Amino acid sequence: MTMSLSSYFTIPLFLCLSSLHLVSPFPSFGGQIDYDYNYNYNYYERSCPRLRMIVQNGVWAAFKTDTRIAASLLRLHFHDCFVNGCDASILLDDTIDFRGEKNAFPNRNSARGYEVIDSIKADVEQACPSTVSCVDILTLAARESVILSGGPYYPLSFGRKDGFTASEKAANEQLPSPIEPLENITAKFTSKGLDMKDVVVLSGAHTIGFAQCFTFKRRLFDFKGTGKPDPTLESSALANLQGMCPNKDASNRNLAPLDSASTYRFDNAYYVNLVNGTGLLESDQALMRDPKTSAIVTAYSSNSYLFSADFASSMTKLSNLGILTGSNGQIRNKCGSVN
Numbered sequence: 001m002t003m004s005l006s007s008y009f010t011i012p013l014f015l016c017l018s019s020l021h022l023v024s025p026f027p028s029f030g031g032q033i034d035y036d037y038n039y040n041y042n043y044y045e046r047s048c049p050r051l052r053m054i055v056q057n058g059v060w061a062a063f064k065t066d067t068r069i070a071a072s073l074l075r076l077h078f079h080d081c082f083v084n085g086c087d088a089s090i091l092l093d094d095t096i097d098f099r100g101e102k103n104a105f106p107n108r109n110s111a112r113g114y115e116v117i118d119s120i121k122a123d124v125e126q127a128c129p130s131t132v133s134c135v136d137i138l139t140l141a142a143r144e145s146v147i148l149s150g151g152p153y154y155p156l157s158f159g160r161k162d163g164f165t166a167s168e169k170a171a172n173e174q175l176p177s178p179i180e181p182l183e184n185i186t187a188k189f190t191s192k193g194l195d196m197k198d199v200v201v202l203s204g205a206h207t208i209g210f211a212q213c214f215t216f217k218r219r220l221f222d223f224k225g226t227g228k229p230d231p232t233l234e235s236s237a238l239a240n241l242q243g244m245c246p247n248k249d250a251s252n253r254n255l256a257p258l259d260s261a262s263t264y265r266f267d268n269a270y271y272v273n274l275v276n277g278t279g280l281l282e283s284d285q286a287l288m289r290d291p292k293t294s295a296i297v298t299a300y301s302s303n304s305y306l307f308s309a310d311f312a313s314s315m316t317k318l319s320n321l322g323i324l325t326g327s328n329g330q331i332r333n334k335c336g337s338v339n
Contacts, residue, residue, distance in 0.1 A: 038325040043158035044136075048128035052144075055137060058120035059144045062113075067264050070145035071209025072112035077142035078205065078318065079107060080135070082192065083171045085322015087163030088135035090171075091117060091335040097165070104171030109253070110212060114336070117141060121335050134335035135160045139319050146315070149208050151266030154312035156319055161329025164338050178215045178281040182290055185283060192321055194314075200287055200296040201314040204307060206258040206280070207270040213245035214252040216281050221247045232285055234277040241280075256280060268308075271301035 044051045062069045080090040083101060090107065091114060092100045101107055102114075117138055124132050136158050147153055176185040182199075189199050219230040220242050229238055237260075245251045257263040258280050259270045270284075274297050279285035287293040300307040333339055 039159035040157050047131050054123050055120055055140045056144050059141050062116045070149045073145040074142045074205055076113045077138050081318050081321045083174050086135055087324055089163045089166035091134055092166040093336045099168040100166035101171040104168045106175040133160055133162045133331045135162050149266035152308040152312040154315045159325055161324040162332045178283045182286045198314045200293050201310045204270055207266050209258050210255040211258055213254045217245050219282055237278040268300050268304040271297050275301045
């Protein structure tokens with residue numbers, strides 16, 4: 001999938017969450033995660049107290065010159081966590097031992113933000129050498145991107161370790177495709193311990209960012225081999241998109257906003273678009289064709305606070321998938337290679 005965020009959460013709630021010794025309610029690939037000294041909100045409180053400020057500054061600096069970067073960092077985090085867990089595997093370059101995820105079909109020539117994470121990592125290393133993992137930096141950068149674009153704050157624990165390998169094959173198989181049937185996408189989510197509601201909620205990340213024309217062009221000209229446009233796509237939106245993405249190969253890499261109503265603002269307009277038949281990706285508009293998902297879409301389209309609260313919950317859930325702690329991983333010196 002191709003994919004700039006003010007908090008609806010109060011400070012008292014945040015302080016309450018951060019002070020509790022919790023057992024995660026969210027499943028991971030390895031089962032339940034105990035929030036012990038290896039993984040908790042205060043993990044870097046003493047070893048790298050300026051971490052959040054360093055990451056915030058790095059994301060802000062990147063955003064000032066590239067307003068697309070917030071969506072790109074959020075997508076990079078999702079694509080990392082969805083393939084064998086949140087382990088910064090998406091940041092690894094190919095080696096003689098493995099073909100990594102950067103060149104998997106869903107990421108090739110579309111995943112962005114690697115240099116931003118590398119730059120933030122370098123700043124963090126100066127302040128706190130050999131202390132903070134690349135995956136924790138990416139996870140925190142994604143949250144700061146959401147907040148920067150007007151989206152909600154959500155609580156995160158830290159102490160994830162970086163993985164030792166990556167898999168192009170796993171990325172090709174596990175990441176959802178914008179032309180997959182909804183039932184296939186839902187099955188991929190449930191295999192990670194997520195559910196149908198998470199499908200709808202996390203799809204809402206498409207409230208910011210852009211998609212390349214090749215990811216949705218068949219909706220415009222030859223929907224499912226009919227030789228005609230997707231009949232569910234609203235007529236004025238169809239005409240506008242056909243102008244952005246003419247029916248020739250040269251337009252495949254052209255960009256169209258995932259949410260034309262508020263391209264850089266994190267809000268619930270994405271769901272309003274779906275209700276109005278102007279969703280961009282086939283997989284997005286498909287949410288209106290299933291009674292269970294369409295009910296959630298309709299609720300979010302009329303209640304931005306409900307969407308923000310649920311998005312925060314699902315992002316916390318996503319950030320806990322398949323994490324490595326303790327000696328199961330490492331803290332990379334550079335994010336693109338294993339130590």
